[in-house]
Amino acid sequence: MTMATLGKIARRTFLIGTGLVAGGLAVGYYYYRKPYPNPLEDELAEGEATFNPYVKIAPDNTITLIAPRAEMGQGVSTTLAALVAEELDVRLDQVIVEHGPAGHAYANTTMLEEGVPFPHFDESTVAELMRSGMAVAGKFLGLQGTGGSTSIVDGFYKMRQAGAAAREVLKLAAAKRLGAEPGSLWTSDGIVTDPASGTTFTYGELAQEAAALAPPAEIRLREKSEWKILGKPQARIDMRAKVTGAPIFGIDVRLPDMLFATLRMNPYRGGPIASLDDADAMKMRGVLKVVKVETGIANGYAVIADNTWRAFQAADAVKAEWGKGTYPPDSAGIRQALEAALKEGDASYGRDDGNVETAFADAPRERIVEADYGVPYLAHATMEPMNATARLKDGRLDIWAPNQMPTMVRQLAAAAVGIETADCFVHTTYLGGGFGRRGDVDYAIYAAIVASKTEGRPVQVTWTREEDMQQDMYRPAALGRFRARLGNDGLPVAVDMRIAAPSIIGSILPRYFPSISPIGPDKSITDGSANQPYTIANYRVGGIKAPVSIPVGFWRSVGNSFNGFFHEGFMDEIAVAGGLDPLELRRKLMAAYPTAVNVVDKVGAMSRWGEKLPPGTAKGFAFTLSFGTWVAQVVQVADVGGRIRIEKVWCAADPGQVMDPAIFEAQMMSGIVYGLSSAIGEEITFADGAAEQSNFHDYTPMRIHQCPQIEVGILETAHRMGGAGEPGTPPSIPALANAVHALTGKRIRSMPLSKEVEFL
Amino acid sequence: MTLEETTMKLNVNGSEHEIDVETEMPLLWALRDELDIRGPKFGCGIAQCGACTVFIDGEPVRSCSVTVGEVSGAVTTIEGLAADGRLHPVQQAWIDEQVAQCGYCQAGQVMTAIALLEAIPDPTDADIDNAMSGNLCRCGTYPRIRAAIKRAASATAGA
Numbered sequence: 001m002t003m004a005t006l007g008k009i010a011r012r013t014f015l016i017g018t019g020l021v022a023g024g025l026a027v028g029y030y031y032y033r034k035p036y037p038n039p040l041e042d043e044l045a046e047g048e049a050t051f052n053p054y055v056k057i058a059p060d061n062t063i064t065l066i067a068p069r070a071e072m073g074q075g076v077s078t079t080l081a082a083l084v085a086e087e088l089d090v091r092l093d094q095v096i097v098e099h100g101p102a103g104h105a106y107a108n109t110t111m112l113e114e115g116v117p118f119p120h121f122d123e124s125t126v127a128e129l130m131r132s133g134m135a136v137a138g139k140f141l142g143l144q145g146t147g148g149s150t151s152i153v154d155g156f157y158k159m160r161q162a163g164a165a166a167r168e169v170l171k172l173a174a175a176k177r178l179g180a181e182p183g184s185l186w187t188s189d190g191i192v193t194d195p196a197s198g199t200t201f202t203y204g205e206l207a208q209e210a211a212a213l214a215p216p217a218e219i220r221l222r223e224k225s226e227w228k229i230l231g232k233p234q235a236r237i238d239m240r241a242k243v244t245g246a247p248i249f250g251i252d253v254r255l256p257d258m259l260f261a262t263l264r265m266n267p268y269r270g271g272p273i274a275s276l277d278d279a280d281a282m283k284m285r286g287v288l289k290v291v292k293v294e295t296g297i298a299n300g301y302a303v304i305a306d307n308t309w310r311a312f313q314a315a316d317a318v319k320a321e322w323g324k325g326t327y328p329p330d331s332a333g334i335r336q337a338l339e340a341a342l343k344e345g346d347a348s349y350g351r352d353d354g355n356v357e358t359a360f361a362d363a364p365r366e367r368i369v370e371a372d373y374g375v376p377y378l379a380h381a382t383m384e385p386m387n388a389t390a391r392l393k394d395g396r397l398d399i400w401a402p403n404q405m406p407t408m409v410r411q412l413a414a415a416a417v418g419i420e421t422a423d424c425f426v427h428t429t430y431l432g433g434g435f436g437r438r439g440d441v442d443y444a445i446y447a448a449i450v451a452s453k454t455e456g457r458p459v460q461v462t463w464t465r466e467e468d469m470q471q472d473m474y475r476p477a478a479l480g481r482f483r484a485r486l487g488n489d490g491l492p493v494a495v496d497m498r499i500a501a502p503s504i505i506g507s508i509l510p511r512y513f514p515s516i517s518p519i520g521p522d523k524s525i526t527d528g529s530a531n532q533p534y535t536i537a538n539y540r541v542g543g544i545k546a547p548v549s550i551p552v553g554f555w556r557s558v559g560n561s562f563n564g565f566f567h568e569g570f571m572d573e574i575a576v577a578g579g580l581d582p583l584e585l586r587r588k589l590m591a592a593y594p595t596a597v598n599v600v601d602k603v604g605a606m607s608r609w610g611e612k613l614p615p616g617t618a619k620g621f622a623f624t625l626s627f628g629t630w631v632a633q634v635v636q637v638a639d640v641g642g643r644i645r646i647e648k649v650w651c652a653a654d655p656g657q658v659m660d661p662a663i664f665e666a667q668m669m670s671g672i673v674y675g676l677s678s679a680i681g682e683e684i685t686f687a688d689g690a691a692e693q694s695n696f697h698d699y700t701p702m703r704i705h706q707c708p709q710i711e712v713g714i715l716e717t718a719h720r721m722g723g724a725g726e727p728g729t730p731p732s733i734p735a736l737a738n739a740v741h742a743l744t745g746k747r748i749r750s751m752p753l754s755k756e757v758e759f760l
Numbered sequence: 761m762t763l764e765e766t767t768m769k770l771n772v773n774g775s776e777h778e779i780d781v782e783t784e785m786p787l788l789w790a791l792r793d794e795l796d797i798r799g800p801k802f803g804c805g806i807a808q809c810g811a812c813t814v815f816i817d818g819e820p821v822r823s824c825s826v827t828v829g830e831v832s833g834a835v836t837t838i839e840g841l842a843a844d845g846r847l848h849p850v851q852q853a854w855i856d857e858q859v860a861q862c863g864y865c866q867a868g869q870v871m872t873a874i875a876l877l878e879a880i881p882d883p884t885d886a887d888i889d890n891a892m893s894g895n896l897c898r899c900g901t902y903p904r905i906r907a908a909i910k911r912a913a914s915a916t917a918g919a
Contacts, residue, residue, distance in 0.1 A: 071862075072862050073860075073861030073862030073863065073899045074861065075861070233858075235855070235858065236858055236860070238860070238863065239854075239855050239858060239859075239860055240847075240855060241863070242860035242863030242866050243847070243851045243854040243855055243859070243860060243863075243866055243867075243870055244799075244838060244839075244841075244842065244847070244851065244867075245798070245799025245800070245801075245837070245838035245839060245866075245867035245870075246799075247798040247799075248863075249801070249864060251798075251801065251802060252798045254796065254798075260793060285782065307781075307785075307789060307793040307794065308789055308792070308793050308802070309785055309786060309788075309789035309793070310785075312805075381898060382862075382864075382898060383801075383803050383809065383811060383862065383864040383865045383896065383897070383898050383899075384801070384803075384862070384864045385802065385803070430862070430863065431862060432801070432862050432863070432864030433862045433864060433898050433899065434862075435898070462802070464805060465803065465804045465805055465806075662858060666858070666861060666901075666904070669900055669901075669903055669904075670861055670899050670900040670901070671900075672900065673899075673900025673902065674898070674899075674900055677898075677900075695804055695805075695806055695808060696803075696804050696806075696808035696809050696896060697806065697808055701896055701898060702900075702902075703893045703894075703896065704888070704889055704892045704893050704895070704897075704902040704905065704906070705889035705890070705892075705893045707900070707902035707903065709903065710903050
């Protein structure tokens with residue numbers, strides 16, 4: 001029995017054990033009733049019936065599906081609804097899709113499963129048991145979250161089962177009325193038909209009776225070949241609202257008697273308020289109050305007014321003196337701290353194959369490749385600045401917020417104003433971008449505190465762009481030191497990697513859960529380097545937590561966002577030093593993983609890799625497996641009068657199964673633009689204790705004239721399903737850096753590339 | 761109380777509004793927080809991102825950086841585009857190309873694209889880059905924005 005087979009058995013055992021389907025065959029409906037109550041029970045309209053946490057049907061046949069993940073652009077509301085609709089036998093254009101309330105019933109178990117310290121391709125028994133343990137823990141904790149590119153993987157069985165279970169009880173209800181066998185009835189477009197008599201019932205007519213019935217213990221989920229919706233491009237359910245400027249975002253929330261506020265938090269991150277003088281601000285038109293907002297996350301003040309702009313103006317007029325932070329006050333000092341950690345810190349090894357020390361001990365100098373890499377802090381810079389609206393009235397807290405973590409918002413916002421979690425209600429709006437920033441919940445906690453000072457009036461707290469950029473939970477800066485020993489064939493016989501970065505979990509836990517101490521390694525420091533499907537005899541990847549206390553958080557693809565650059569930039573150096581074609585190097589080193597070789601070959605064919613290029617143009621290649629999706633990219637650049645234009649990106653991706661190819665393609669494009677954008681000009685630097693960048697004039701994301709053509713090829717050969725939102729980002733950055741090297745001969749090992757070359 | 765405070769008239773999407781605000785209040789915030797017209801979005805406040813783009817007498821402007829006192833013409837926001845419930849051809853092209861992701865910047869993108877196509881009915885890639893480079897999108901919808909503008913251009917040409 002191979003390890004892979006063992007892995008499958010372990011996974012199957014777990015899935016059956018928790019009532020989920022293995023192999024698409026059967027499910028008990030019990031899972032949908034237990035262990036958490038159906039949160040929809042509390043919010044049904046007159047005559048409306050609910051079947052499970054994902055389906056509500058009204059007598060007029062209004063069918064509402066719950067897509068309980070944050071819609072931040074990734075198309076998840078459409079594809080999650082499609083999973084339910086496929087089995088429920090309704091068209092996507094005849095349903096309403098809602099995010100729904102915060103509820104433990106909507107826990108994301110996959111997000112925690114993928115937090116285990118094993119690479120995606122490791123299906124050993126231990127890895128699978130750890131994943132299943134994390135999934136059980138995830139269900140126990142009931143953490144509802146959107147992140148880690150997990151939404152579709154997590155929803156793939158349970159949302160189809162929800163649709164199937166509802167369909168079956170609707171058929172049962174019709175069968176009872178007709179005295180027919182449920183198996184003889186048909187369902188389509190929200191209607192049950194009895195072909196024998198020609199009788200039809202809408203789902204709405206049957207909903208009340210059907211919701212009282214128990215579905216069959218075993219329901220066969222449809223095979224892929226039977227799918228009508230899944231696997232095919234769908235019109236996004238949110239598209240019309242988004243091209244008409246509809247008020248769907250957090251910043252668009254309006255409530256009767258609502259006030260408008262803004263925040264200024266100490267720019268010395270984590271520092272206290274030394275003094276505040278609000279005398280001038282209080283004289284300004286429309287200003288009601290200036291209140292302190294003091295938390296374990298940040299300290300500052302809010303101005304509450306009758307108009308957002310008036311709040312902005314008055315916030316500028318408050319004279320504040322701030323206490324300092326506890327980190328080095330400038331970028332040079334921060335870099336020294338990272339360098340010290342890289343040099344002297346204790347590494348935990350995410351990978352340690354063979355014996356690296358021995359392999360280097362007798363290595364001839366000319367066979368060694370060495371390089372140091374570095375990346376800066378980055379802002380998320382979502383287009384919609386952070387905001388939240390809150391109302392605390394009669395002991396009940398309501399929060400309207402574009403957020404990725406509704407159950408965490410509920411718990412922590414309630415605690416911040418001293419009420420029970422059960423008395424806090426979270427309304428998740430559409431998100432004007434997330435990219436991980438809204439996996440933090442600081443904005444919601446601050447809004448709750450501001451709402452505790454308004455005598456029951458709702459208040460919308462909108463951050464300025466400057467505040468959004470300076471109070472971000474940044475992508476950590478990181479440094480890496482790499483060495484390789486090449487064999488006579490040019491292939492590496494030993495690779496040694498050390499990476500130092502501030503720990504993300506070590507930053508998040510203290511700001512939200514100060515009683516839990518972040519012990520143990522942080523695998524995100526080596527994600528993208530320690531877990532890649534390369535076979536190298538002596539292969540070691542160590543991560544070191546650098547003690548810099550500037551707040552850091554999840555930034556699209558997290559550790560992969562810098563390790564993709566480090567690992568694949570260094571692999572390109574190995575290929576050049578060994579005289580090997582970069583694709584050929586990968587084919588050889590990843591030969592044990594056919595999925596990896598498939599995407600390498602595919603992108604090679606798409607981009608006509610190896611064909612002669614016009615003078616002044618060059619290509620670069622990179623590969624990263626992240627979030628379960630295998631991605632290879634080629635970037636082509638051109639010299640235009642000494643400046644570099646990114647002409648084209650080819651991307652081959654294999655996530656195993658794709659539920660919506662058009663949305664998947666859009667996510668690959670999005671991830672690529674996000675990565676390239678960081679590479680050509682994004683950087684947060686520090687001076688005098690504060691971030692130096694404040695708005696889009698000095699933090700400069702990619703604009704349309706800089707955006708390459710992008711061609712995406714999709715493969716579905718991987719046997720485990722992967723994500724879509726993040727895996728496009730990691731390889732884009734090194735593929736560009738490698739292309740710049742091919743074009744200019746400059747090996748740039750420090751981001752952004754624009755510090756050494758100029759882009760159009 | 762500032763001296764500039766006065767009652768002003770604003771014509772927005774064909775309706776006359778009287779508002780009592782400071783003349784230096786940016787049009788964006790008068791629209792959003794006073795008139796409850798929320799199509800124009802707040803992104804930067806310094807005319808760098810384009811999310812707040814509206815027309816004044818048909819010309820695209822960044823409403824975050826034009827004060828109410830400076831507005832002399834008729835204001836059109838994205839809410840004012842659709843006639844009799846029918847989408848503007850550019851909005852339809854956006855749907856046909858499935859452009860939007862998070863969607864926050866898209867009202868501004870659509871407004872700028874309409875202005876481009878009115879000035880240049882059949883724009884080249886360079887025309888598109890020139891016209892649209894003031895509108896940021898963090899989701900990376902740029903390739904589909906280009907496709908939608910070309911689709912709208914050919915739809916208009918064929919009409």
